[in-house]
Amino acid sequence: MPIGLEHEIVDSDTYKRTVEWFRGKNIRLPKISQLADPTGISQDLRDELIGVDPDSPDPRNLFRVHWHNDASRSQFASVPEHIVLPSELTGVDARIIVVLGNRFPMIKAHKVLAAYGCLVPRLLSGMFDPTRHRAVWPSTGNYCRGGVAISRILDCRSVAVLPEGMSEERFGWLQNWVTDPSDIVRTFGTESNVKEIYDACHELEKDPDNVILNQFKEFGNYVIHRTVTGPALEKVFGFVNKNKQLSARAFVSASGSAGTLAAGDYLKSVLGTDNCVVEALECPTLLFNGYGEHNIQGIGDKHVPFIHNVLNTDFAVGVSDAATDSLNLLFNSEVGQAYLSKRAEVDAQTLEDLTNLGLSSIANVLGAIKYAKYMDLGTSDAVLTVATDGSEMYRTELDKTVSRRFSGQFDELSAAEVFGRYLLGATIDYTVETNRFDRQRMFNLGYYTWVEQQGVSVEEFDARRDPGFWDALMDVVPQWDAMIEDFNARVTTETA
Numbered sequence: 297m298p299i300g301l302e303h304e305i306v307d308s309d310t311y312k313r314t315v316e317w318f319r320g321k322n323i324r325l326p327k328i329s330q331l332a333d334p335t336g337i338s339q340d341l342r343d344e345l346i347g348v349d350p351d352s353p354d355p356r357n358l359f360r361v362h363w364h365n366d367a368s369r370s371q372f373a374s375v376p377e378h379i380v381l382p383s384e385l386t387g388v389d390a391r392i393i394v395v396l397g398n399r400f401p402m403i404k405a406h407k408v409l410a411a412y413g414c415l416v417p418r419l420l421s422g423m424f425d426p427t428r429h430r431a432v433w434p435s436t437g438n439y440c441r442g443g444v445a446i447s448r449i450l451d452c453r454s455v456a457v458l459p460e461g462m463s464e465e466r467f468g469w470l471q472n473w474v475t476d477p478s479d480i481v482r483t484f485g486t487e488s489n490v491k492e493i494y495d496a497c498h499e500l501e502k503d504p505d506n507v508i509l510n511q512f513k514e515f516g517n518y519v520i521h522r523t524v525t526g527p528a529l530e531k532v533f534g535f536v537n538k539n540k541q542l543s544a545r546a547f548v549s550a551s552g553s554a555g556t557l558a559a560g561d562y563l564k565s566v567l568g569t570d571n572c573v574v575e576a577l578e579c580p581t582l583l584f585n586g587y588g589e590h591n592i593q594g595i596g597d598k599h600v601p602f603i604h605n606v607l608n609t610d611f612a613v614g615v616s617d618a619a620t621d622s623l624n625l626l627f628n629s630e631v632g633q634a635y636l637s638k639r640a641e642v643d644a645q646t647l648e649d650l651t652n653l654g655l656s657s658i659a660n661v662l663g664a665i666k667y668a669k670y671m672d673l674g675t676s677d678a679v680l681t682v683a684t685d686g687s688e689m690y691r692t693e694l695d696k697t698v699s700r701r702f703s704g705q706f707d708e709l710s711a712a713e714v715f716g717r718y719l720l721g722a723t724i725d726y727t728v729e730t731n732r733f734d735r736q737r738m739f740n741l742g743y744y745t746w747v748e749q750q751g752v753s754v755e756e757f758d759a760r761r762d763p764g765f766w767d768a769l770m771d772v773v774p775q776w777d778a779m780i781e782d783f784n785a786r787v788t789t790e791t792a
């Protein structure tokens with residue numbers, strides 16, 4: 297059985313200990329279906345949640361690990377929070393719809409959902425013992441924060457593994473949340489040094505008390521995004537498309553672990569959208585088998601994640617970190633906002649909304665613009681994408697960008713250059729509409745990571761060529777939900 301898809305109790309002693317542990321701490325697990333549609337969460341619990349700080353390690357915050365939190369994050373929103381970018385800003389007629397990840401609890405990024413998806417099968421099968429094990433979360437910064445947050449709720453030890461070059465905001469958050477500073481493992485390099493993260497995990501794995509929850513490989517990450525993120529985006533599209541005049545054309549997402557891209561597999565099946573994967577031009581792994589350094593934090597590369605259904609990819613789009621760094625500055629500086637307001641006539645609400653976009657979110661928007669231009673989309677078309685996190689995770693990047701890219705001064709002229717060059721002037725360069733050959737090439741590239749380096753068998757690797765393999769993964773969802781119900785009942789009724 298592929299890792300992370302356990303759906304029966306493997307170790308009943310550990311399972312019983314876990315139930316007792318949860319009972320002692322009054323923790324309940326949300327069902328996957330409740331995260332997909334939080335109307336399934338009882339009104340009593342929703343009322344209770346209003347008084348719970350969304351940024352505290354309160355077990356009830358597990359019931360906020362979904363897209364339906366409102367802007368205050370204290371109550372649920374009937375439609376996930378989103379923005380529809382105006383064409384004055386994007387330069388294209390198509391509607392670009394961005395669903396906001398900074399409404400998620402504790403880490404203000406949707407990666408806490410992936411962490412839940414990877415941990416829950418271990419808990420339900422008795423393969424993770426919160427009384428003894430340390431949960432190890434390999435990441436480029438947000439997944440490990442999500443994992444540490446959930447570990448704090450469970451009151452178990454955890455280890456965040458991330459490259460040393462990630463944003464200061466990520467490290468600041470981690471320092472406040474880990475129980476011991478040695479639980480932050482800084483690996484060499486930046487964003488594109490995922491191999492070094494794996495190496496650190498192999499070292500940690502030598503200690504049998506460490507359980508590695510490898511988001512790049514564990515299908516729980518795929519399953520939860522396809523089940524939870526996909527329908528959230530569908531709901532947003534339905535809301536924006538009240539008048540039934542729009543056609544959803546694509547789902548665009550930059551790939552880190554490729555978990556989010558699983559939402560595209562869902563959307564393709566219900567709305568017929570194209571799947572577009574964005575990657576940094578400075579490290580064009582899918583586009584050119586390339587390598588390099590970049591600053592689009594969160595999209596680790598130089599590898600093809602095991603859980604990436606690459607053969608279902610319709611477009612690969614390269615976006616430069618020069619664009620994302622510069623637009624981050626344009627959207628989050630006084631001079632940039634004044635320029636957008638005065639010269640580009642961007643309205644005040646949109647200006648405020650833009651602060652919900654972190655670096656990879658800006659990359660997603662640029663990917664959506666490039667797709668819209670390539671496909672010559674018009675006013676009746678929509679492109680869906682996500683903002684994994686918001687600009688609050690990158691405040692310290694602003695000064696760095698001013699000195700690195702604008703010789704220490706970002707003025708109105710610079711703002712005009714950035715707007716003209718990176719938004720209005722976005723072209724269809726580095727946009728590949730994949731044919732069968734391109735897809736096979738991308739798929740085959742994964743062999744070197746997974747079979748040669750990481751010990752996956754060729755059979756397991758090749759099994760993922762079959763589209764039916766990916767659909768069959770979804771069978772675990774009702775099984776997990778039934779197991780969660782049973783688990784919660786045991787926690788509640790003390791009959792473990």
Ligand SMILES: Cc1ncc(COP(=O)(O)O)c(C=O)c1O
Nearest residue numbers: 438552553554555556594656684
């Ligand atoms: C800020 C940010 N953007 C994008 C991604 C990529 O998401 P995924 O891992 O689901 O591909 C991540 C992943 O950690 C991230 O932290």
